[in-house]
Amino acid sequence: MFYQESGQFSTRYRQDGRALRLWQQRAALWALLALAFGLLPFIGNDYWFSAILIPFLVLSLAGLGLNLLTGYAGQLSLGSAAFMAVGAFASYKLQFLLPGLPLLLSFVAGGVVAAAVGVVFGLPSLRIKGFYLLVSTLAAQFFVEWLLTKFAWFSNGNESGVITAPPLLVAGHDFGSPAGRYLLTLSVVLPLFVLAANLVRSSLGRNWMAVRDMDTAAAVIGIPILRTKLLAFAISSFILGVAGSLWAFTYLGTVEPHGFDLSRSFQVLFIIILGGMGSILGNFLGAAFIVLLPIVLSILSGSLLSGVLPAGQLENLQKIIFGVLIILFLIKEPDGLARLWQGWRARARLWPLRF
Amino acid sequence: MSETVAPLLSLSHISLSFKGVKAVTDIGFDVAEGEICALIGPNGAGKSSLLNVINGVYQPQQGEIRFAGRARRAMQPHEAAVAGIARTFQNIALFKGMSVLDNILTGRNLASRSSWLEQAFRVGRAVADEEAQRAVAEEVIAFLRLQAWRHTPVGQLPYGLQKRVELGRALAARPRLLLLDEPMAGMNREEKREMSQFIREVNQVFGTTIVLIEHDIGVVMELSDHVVVLDYGRKIGDGEPAAVRALPEVIAAYLGQQRH
Numbered sequence: 001m002f003y004q005e006s007g008q009f010s011t012r013y014r015q016d017g018r019a020l021r022l023w024q025q026r027a028a029l030w031a032l033l034a035l036a037f038g039l040l041p042f043i044g045n046d047y048w049f050s051a052i053l054i055p056f057l058v059l060s061l062a063g064l065g066l067n068l069l070t071g072y073a074g075q076l077s078l079g080s081a082a083f084m085a086v087g088a089f090a091s092y093k094l095q096f097l098l099p100g101l102p103l104l105l106s107f108v109a110g111g112v113v114a115a116a117v118g119v120v121f122g123l124p125s126l127r128i129k130g131f132y133l134l135v136s137t138l139a140a141q142f143f144v145e146w147l148l149t150k151f152a153w154f155s156n157g158n159e160s161g162v163i164t165a166p167p168l169l170v171a172g173h174d175f176g177s178p179a180g181r182y183l184l185t186l187s188v189v190l191p192l193f194v195l196a197a198n199l200v201r202s203s204l205g206r207n208w209m210a211v212r213d214m215d216t217a218a219a220v221i222g223i224p225i226l227r228t229k230l231l232a233f234a235i236s237s238f239i240l241g242v243a244g245s246l247w248a249f250t251y252l253g254t255v256e257p258h259g260f261d262l263s264r265s266f267q268v269l270f271i272i273i274l275g276g277m278g279s280i281l282g283n284f285l286g287a288a289f290i291v292l293l294p295i296v297l298s299i300l301s302g303s304l305l306s307g308v309l310p311a312g313q314l315e316n317l318q319k320i321i322f323g324v325l326i327i328l329f330l331i332k333e334p335d336g337l338a339r340l341w342q343g344w345r346a347r348a349r350l351w352p353l354r355f
Numbered sequence: 356m357s358e359t360v361a362p363l364l365s366l367s368h369i370s371l372s373f374k375g376v377k378a379v380t381d382i383g384f385d386v387a388e389g390e391i392c393a394l395i396g397p398n399g400a401g402k403s404s405l406l407n408v409i410n411g412v413y414q415p416q417q418g419e420i421r422f423a424g425r426a427r428r429a430m431q432p433h434e435a436a437v438a439g440i441a442r443t444f445q446n447i448a449l450f451k452g453m454s455v456l457d458n459i460l461t462g463r464n465l466a467s468r469s470s471w472l473e474q475a476f477r478v479g480r481a482v483a484d485e486e487a488q489r490a491v492a493e494e495v496i497a498f499l500r501l502q503a504w505r506h507t508p509v510g511q512l513p514y515g516l517q518k519r520v521e522l523g524r525a526l527a528a529r530p531r532l533l534l535l536d537e538p539m540a541g542m543n544r545e546e547k548r549e550m551s552q553f554i555r556e557v558n559q560v561f562g563t564t565i566v567l568i569e570h571d572i573g574v575v576m577e578l579s580d581h582v583v584v585l586d587y588g589r590k591i592g593d594g595e596p597a598a599v600r601a602l603p604e605v606i607a608a609y610l611g612q613q614r615h
Contacts, residue, residue: 203463213451216412222436
């Protein structure tokens with residue numbers, strides 16, 4: 001009743017090819033944008049911005065990066081955090097090498113460096129597939145972490161490789177406050193999502209999915225496999241690189257190479273598995289799940305069990321519950337939250353007259 | 356076959372083996388522009404291997420492939436696609452996670468002129484390009500009467516329709532030569548009749564040259580202009596359907612058991 005396409009016919013291919021075909025979808029998007037830009041910056045408090053909204057946005061973006069590579073192009077990777085690290089350290093270093101480089105440009109430049117590194121580590125994908133590729137991307141993970149820790153040049157001489165964000169100035173405005181950092185993050189993340197959504201429903205996106213579903217058939221219909229896979233690595237790593245810069249600059253402010261370790265790669269992988277492979281929306285849903293669930297669990301356990309168990313055990317208990325919930329969820333809905341949303345949408349179309 | 360016009364596809368002395376096992380031995384035949392040529396033969400005769408040689412999935416150890424006036428020792432799949440060769444597979448090779456429309460649109464990938472940056476920003480050639488490819492895809496969808504399933508993921512379609520979508524993906528490339536590997540395998544009589552009709556229409560309406568593998572001898576006799584018979588990797592018959600059917604070697608190897 002609330003969600004249906006009755007009377008909304010596409011009369012042009014352009015209309016039919018829109019990402020959001022129904023006015024309900026577009027209205028919901030505008031409402032969300034108004035909320036995110038117009039309302040949240042005024043009513044949110046520092047805790048919301050720093051502990052929930054900013055990590056949620058950055059992890060959504062990281063999920064998007066990996067989802068393009070794994071969910072759309074079918075190339076498994078455990079090197080996400082490495083590409084995030086490359087983006088962060090490259091943005092940081094370029095700020096020093098090129099004084100006066102605008103902040104947003106340094107994010108882009110960090111992404112470009114990450115893309116180049118991504119292409120290099122994507123080269124094995126031409127020969128190896130599946131789990132073997134997954135293992136070879138681990139090389140990226142360990143190599144980058146080692147490189148950034150070993151050579152202080154990357155962190156401008158800091159012995160333990162720690163980098164600290166420069167002042168967050170964009171066109172003379174200081175975005176250093178929590179609300180400012182939130183707005184800056186949002187303004188970088190959303191355009192990248194728009195570009196990615198455009199890509200996946202155009203020729204390159206279809207080529208990615210073709211390579212994912214059956215690469216022999218893709219080659220036979222003339223899709224250049226090499227170029228398609230390497231572009232997936234490049235664009236995925238670019239987005240991960242920008243996510244890494246945001247993680248270092250707008251979320252944490254100070255970060256060391258070990259902040260981008262293997263468990264971060266797994267976190268990004270969980271986001272796309274939980275959110276939904278091959279879904280743009282799924283990245284937001286998966287990131288929300290990963291960010292919010294531990295907070296909810298710690299609030300719940302804090303209020304229910306704080307006197308009963310010692311604090312250390314309480315923390316372990318939270319991790320156990322978190323893991324069990326993920327397993328239960330994946331048994332119930334292996335295709336992720338995006339599929340759950342689709343199912344709900346299909347039901348809402350017919351509600352309340354189901355037959 | 357006219358003697359004055361050069362054939363569209365000409366194979367000569369093709370031999371292919373896998374680690375010593377000979378799949379195809381010294382095979383040569385011509386396919387004229389605009390004809391329907393059927394490859395027949397018992398299981399394991401080398402028919403699919405030969406199709407794979409023509410569009411570059413396999414590289415033969417010996418021989419030459421001449422397509423549209425250009426001779427090659429072997430093709431690469433991408434090269435074959437660019438030259439205008441499209442194909443379907445014996446076991447359906449659709450992109451299971453994508454819709455019917457998207458599958459057919461992938462067949463247009465070589466015609467796409469916009470760069471990925473234009474596609475990401477939806478500027479420049481990207482928008483007009485996407486619409487042009489969509490228009491061709493819609494022609495194919497209308498031709499194969501797939502309108503009702505345009506946005507359905509192909510994995511959810513019944514077998515017969517999947518075969519039709521795969522034909523559509525090949526047609527979307529507007530090929531000069533279409534290779535069909537058992538397009539009617541596993542179909543009932545009604546579906547076979549429908550598919551034969553589509554194949555004949557493709558040949559007549561678009562003038563596409565077709566090489567197909569088929570086991571149903573009735574369909575082959577009815578559909579094809581030219582039949583090539585293989586047995587144990589060798590060619591044992593080549594000519595018009597009626598003439599091939601009468602050859603004693605063919606009768607012995609393929610159609611009947613009686614040997615006097």
